[in-house]
Amino acid sequence: MRVLVIGGSGFLGTELVRQSAAAGWETTATYCSRPGGVSEASWYPLDLRVPGRADEVLAAVAPCAVINATSGGNDWAVTADGAFRVAAAVASQGCRLVHLSSDAVFSGARIHYDETCLPDPVTPYGAAKAAAETAVRLLAPTAAVVRTSLIIGHGRSEHERMVHALADGTREGVLFTDDIRCPVDVVDLASAVRELAASDKVGVFHMAGTDALSRHELGVLIARRDGLDATRLPTGRRAESAVPGPLDVRLDCRTTQLRLRTRLRGAREFLRGM
Numbered sequence: 396m397r398v399l400v401i402g403g404s405g406f407l408g409t410e411l412v413r414q415s416a417a418a419g420w421e422t423t424a425t426y427c428s429r430p431g432g433v434s435e436a437s438w439y440p441l442d443l444r445v446p447g448r449a450d451e452v453l454a455a456v457a458p459c460a461v462i463n464a465t466s467g468g469n470d471w472a473v474t475a476d477g478a479f480r481v482a483a484a485v486a487s488q489g490c491r492l493v494h495l496s497s498d499a500v501f502s503g504a505r506i507h508y509d510e511t512c513l514p515d516p517v518t519p520y521g522a523a524k525a526a527a528e529t530a531v532r533l534l535a536p537t538a539a540v541v542r543t544s545l546i547i548g549h550g551r552s553e554h555e556r557m558v559h560a561l562a563d564g565t566r567e568g569v570l571f572t573d574d575i576r577c578p579v580d581v582v583d584l585a586s587a588v589r590e591l592a593a594s595d596k597v598g599v600f601h602m603a604g605t606d607a608l609s610r611h612e613l614g615v616l617i618a619r620r621d622g623l624d625a626t627r628l629p630t631g632r633r634a635e636s637a638v639p640g641p642l643d644v645r646l647d648c649r650t651t652q653l654r655l656r657t658r659l660r661g662a663r664e665f666l667r668g669m
Contacts, residue, residue, distance in 0.1 A: 396593060397421040399458035401441065401449075401481060402465030404431035406553075407495065407546055410585040411464055412436050418589070423456045443467070443477025449484040460491035460592040469519045471526075478527030482534040492531065492538035493592045498576065498603065500525040500542065503641030510542075510599045510650055518640050528599075539591050544603040544646055545613070547662065548581030550621070558614045562623040569631030570611040575643040577603035578613055580665040587657040596654060603646040606661030616666040 398415050402408040403424025409431050415422040416435035424431060425441035439452050443465060453461065463481050467473025478494060485492040499521035500514035514525035531538050546552055550559075560566035579602060587602050608616070611630050618625035633642055648659060 397457070397459045398423070398589075398592060399453065399456050399461045400424040400436075401443075401461065401463045403433075403436065403438070404429065405464060405466055406551060407466075407581060407585060408464040409433065410548070410581045411462055411588060414582075414585050414589055423458065425452060443480055444472045446480065449477075449480045450487065453484045453488045453490070457488070458490055460493065461485050462493045462495070462588060462592055464495045464588075466495075467523070469523065471519070471523050474520070474523035475526040475530070479530040479534070482531045482538065485538070486534050491592060491595075492535045493588055494527070494531045494538055494540050495588070496528050496540055496542045497521070497524045498542055498544045498644045498646050499640070500528065501641060501644050503644045506643045507645050507647050508601075509647040510601050521640075537595075537597050539596055540599045541588060541591065542599065542601050542603075542646060543579055543584060544576045544644075545578040546581050546584060547578050547613075547617070547666070552581070554578075554610070554613065555617050555621075558617045558628065559621070559623065561614070561629060562618055562625075562627045564627070569629045570609075570614040571633040571636075571638075572609050572611045572630050573642055574610045574633045574640075575607050575645065576610075576613075577605070577607050577646050577648075578662040579604045579659055580662075583657065583659050583665070587655055587659060590655055590657050600651040600654070601646040601648040602651060602659055603648055604659055604661045604665070605648075606663050607643075607645045608662055613662060613666075616662055620666050 430438035
């Protein structure tokens with residue numbers, strides 16, 4: 396199995412590269428600023444804003460499967476246009492594509508979203524991710540599109556770092572009590588994505604944890620796991636703030652779980668104290 400992980404130096408990308416190399420896959424990954432820390436992988440620089448660069452990397456690597464785990468945030472040129480360029484390159488090479496999307500494509504109006512639900516984003520990031528999904532499904536119809544939620548693990552996720560900073564007083568801010576998501580463990584997610592990459596399954600897949608938690612509830616679980624004082628975590632309400640975005644988005648993953656062997660645990664399980 397020869398796999399190319401685009402965005403391999405990112406949080407999820409690093410775990411994908413680590414697992415792929417450990418499984419004996421011939422692993423290549425891309426980076427934008429600097430290579431990741433997995434020495435068993437081969438690394439290529441890739442700026443998805445540059446036309447033709449994705450084609451060059453795919454031609455050089457000739458992968459069996461491509462996993463696009465890049466996160467360009469609100470940068471349309473990376474998140475939307477970049478996904479278009481990857482999908483076009485994959486289509487020309489004729490290889491497998493697994494594209495990582497987000498629950499940000501949903502507004503939260505209906506709260507519960509299964510794989511058949513159409514995007515209705517309310518933020519620039521969500522709109523870019525929704526546009527990327529459309530590009531992937533049109534250009535690479537045999538691809539798999541994976542929507543996921545807050546990714547947690549190894550103490551290195553953005554949310555875990557924020558909890559530590561809030562608890563020790565080195566950062567100002569609050570954890571919202573009305574912002575609900577279904578957090579997923581990075582190890583579980585990477586394993587499920589790799590399982591999908593090695594298959595011929597097509598369509599939209601939802602990969603999130605089984606527990607719907609507020610940002611504050613999640614913070615409390617992280618604090619307890621790491622021996623922090625959870626009472627030091629300040630609370631607030633997103634609905635009363637100027638922070639845009641949906642309040643309550645819960646990915647229904649039941650159909651996806653029936654199609655995969657990998658079990659996606661809830662945060663109450665994977666954040667249990669070690």
